[in-house]
Amino acid sequence: MKIAIIGTGNLGKSIAKGLITNNAITSLYLTKRNLDGIQEFDGYKNVFLTTDNTEAVKQSDIIIFAVQPAHFEQILNDIMPELTEKHVLISTITGFLIPKIEDIVGADKFIIRAMPNTAIAVGKSMTCLCSNEQGAKRIKIAEAIFNRLGHSLSIPESQMQAATVVCASGVAFWMRLIRATTQAAIQLGFDAKEAQELAMYTSEGAASLLITNGNHPEEEIDRVTTPKGCTIEGLNEMEHKGLSSSLIQGMIASFNKISNIKKEQI
Numbered sequence: 312m313k314i315a316i317i318g319t320g321n322l323g324k325s326i327a328k329g330l331i332t333n334n335a336i337t338s339l340y341l342t343k344r345n346l347d348g349i350q351e352f353d354g355y356k357n358v359f360l361t362t363d364n365t366e367a368v369k370q371s372d373i374i375i376f377a378v379q380p381a382h383f384e385q386i387l388n389d390i391m392p393e394l395t396e397k398h399v400l401i402s403t404i405t406g407f408l409i410p411k412i413e414d415i416v417g418a419d420k421f422i423i424r425a426m427p428n429t430a431i432a433v434g435k436s437m438t439c440l441c442s443n444e445q446g447a448k449r450i451k452i453a454e455a456i457f458n459r460l461g462h463s464l465s466i467p468e469s470q471m472q473a474a475t476v477v478c479a480s481g482v483a484f485w486m487r488l489i490r491a492t493t494q495a496a497i498q499l500g501f502d503a504k505e506a507q508e509l510a511m512y513t514s515e516g517a518a519s520l521l522i523t524n525g526n527h528p529e530e531e532i533d534r535v536t537t538p539k540g541c542t543i544e545g546l547n548e549m550e551h552k553g554l555s556s557s558l559i560q561g562m563i564a565s566f567n568k569i570s571n572i573k574k575e576q577i
């Protein structure tokens with residue numbers, strides 16, 4: 312696959328790492344206005360660093376956009392003359408809707424929106440996908456890419472805002488939970504390195520139980536909570552302090568912020 316990433320910042324670099332590590336490219340063009348931040352990719356076979364978005368588009372079939380929302384419209388206008396029927400456009404941009412992309416490049420283009428997360432760097436991204444009518448003919452290509460770099464789910468575009476919070480921002484939310492459990496482990500007597508090790512592998516094990524067994528979390532909780540035991544004592548204290556409620560409220564705040572980001576694009 313001849314892939315270009317337009318905007319190789321935090322997410323773009325994560326995608327590049329995932330693609331390179333998983334041997335998922337024939338060629339990979341990485342663009343950025345200031346190339347200093349992506350020198351780590353210099354020297355990889357068939358990986359090219361450039362400030363020239365149009366050159367990257369000309370040399371590639373699949374164009375993944377990972378710039379901030381405010382930069383996207385100008386970039387689409389700049390590359391528009393180079394777009395041909397071979398190109399599949401994959402946007403990871405938050406709050407930039409497909410009809411708006413179609414207004415700029417035309418509804419005849421293959422347009423896909425992807426919402427991956429930074430775990431794509433290690434092949435573990437939960438990525439949600441949607442497309443325009445034309446893009447539906449190429450959605451298998453996007454599924455092939457993102458399933459190779461984790462797990463993907465096709466959804467209607469109307470759910471993309473929620474998917475951004477749950478999956479993309481979700482990495483940051485889970486990091487805070489892991490950090491908090493690490494801090495507790497230190498207070499309970501482990502050194503910092505050990506504490507993080509315990510927190511990381513315990514959270515990985517908990518998620519793996521659900522993925523492997525397909526159970527509801529409460530079924531797994533029931534197996535851990537010995538009657539009159541320490542687990543239910545801790546869980547109930549966390550809920551008295553608003554654990555579930557604060558997580559839900561934080562995610563709703565995140566969702567509402569995306570509505571404002573969308574308004575800023577109009």
Ligand SMILES: NC(=O)C1=CN([C@@H]2O[C@H](COP(=O)(O)OP(=O)(O)OC[C@H]3O[C@@H](n4cnc5c(N)ncnc54)[C@H](OP(=O)(O)O)[C@@H]3O)[C@@H](O)[C@H]2O)C=CC1
Pocket residue numbers: 317318319320321322323342343344345346364377378379380382386403404405426427428429479480
């Ligand atoms: N970070 C994340 O986890 C996720 C982000 N997203 C979405 O991905 C997009 C990028 O986010 P993120 O990676 O965090 O942002 P960053 O700011 O880290 O990356 C954006 C990059 O775009 C580059 N850029 C800006 N203008 C141009 C241009 N004209 N041509 C080429 N490159 C350009 C910038 O580099 P320079 O200034 O050198 O050009 C910068 O490195 C956003 O729309 C975000 O909503 C979606 C899911 C997850």
Ligand SMILES: O=C(O)[C@@H]1CCC=N1
Pocket residue numbers: 405475479480
């Ligand atoms: O924080 C943001 O706006 C972007 C979108 C999801 C993850 N990072």
